[in-house]
Amino acid sequence: MPDLSKAFADLVAARRSLRAFLPEAVDEATMQRVFDTALRAPSNCNTQPWQTHVASGDAIETLRREMPRQFMEGKLSMDFPYDGVYHGVYKERQYGSAQALYDSVGITREDKAARHEQFMRNFTFFDAPHVAFLFLPEPFGLREAADLGMYAQTLMLAMTANGLGSCPQTALGFQADLVRETLGVDATNKLMFGISFGHPDPDAPVNACTTDRAALTDVVHFHG
Numbered sequence: 001m002p003d004l005s006k007a008f009a010d011l012v013a014a015r016r017s018l019r020a021f022l023p024e025a026v027d028e029a030t031m032q033r034v035f036d037t038a039l040r041a042p043s044n045c046n047t048q049p050w051q052t053h054v055a056s057g058d059a060i061e062t063l064r065r066e067m068p069r070q071f072m073e074g075k076l077s078m079d080f081p082y083d084g085v086y087h088g089v090y091k092e093r094q095y096g097s098a099q100a101l102y103d104s105v106g107i108t109r110e111d112k113a114a115r116h117e118q119f120m121r122n123f124t125f126f127d128a129p130h131v132a133f134l135f136l137p138e139p140f141g142l143r144e145a146a147d148l149g150m151y152a153q154t155l156m157l158a159m160t161a162n163g164l165g166s167c168p169q170t171a172l173g174f175q176a177d178l179v180r181e182t183l184g185v186d187a188t189n190k191l192m193f194g195i196s197f198g199h200p201d202p203d204a205p206v207n208a209c210t211t212d213r214a215a216l217t218d219v220v221h222f223h224g
């Protein structure tokens, strides 16, 4: 068994949420390799409760046009409630990640219009040429959603390892009906979130955004 420890730590550290992409499409061989690698994600009883729909070309352009428009019209359809409430340290971390993002592009706390504009960039996929929508088939629930999360991280690490950038986006789950209709997805597949991906723009200030993490002792507790 090769020593993968350093390679793995480097890979995990190299993945960050990137929010500016070059227009060039990912080549077919890389696309296949990335999604094939992610199939090895673990899941409860190896049920692999995920369905992934990747939009590129005409499909992503339709969504890039319709998503911001319908969002502004208030046409929302969420398969999973958007009701996370953060308090205490969780609130602080949420605030810290938003601040890191706005600092990277020079948006101040008071500049509500600029914040809104940055938020709206979610719905144009940060100019990415591809987006992967992650669905949970019915009747799966919370336990299988954890499997879907493991799949998502495996997929994003595979992207990083293949020189691609990605951004997981809850915001892409706000218009599930539109996504299903555009991509011809069956109503029994429930949309959890999307991942914009492609070749990252190395010169975009937003891609310099980094976030910190809690100390090991704050979140991991060794016993015995």
Ligand SMILES: Cc1cc2nc3c(=O)[nH]c(=O)nc-3n(C[C@H](O)[C@H](O)[C@H](O)COP(=O)(O)O)c2cc1C
Pocket (backbone or CB within 6 Å): 015, 016, 017, 018, 019, 097, 122, 167, 168, 169, 170, 171, 172, 193, 209, 210, 211
């Ligand atoms: C499930 C999930 C949903 C997220 N949704 C969004 C989103 O809608 N828009 C966005 O810009 N970032 C989103 N993020 C990115 C987080 O803000 C980011 O992962 C966090 O701040 C840590 O930064 P890092 O990914 O660069 O390590 C999401 C991340 C996850 C895991």
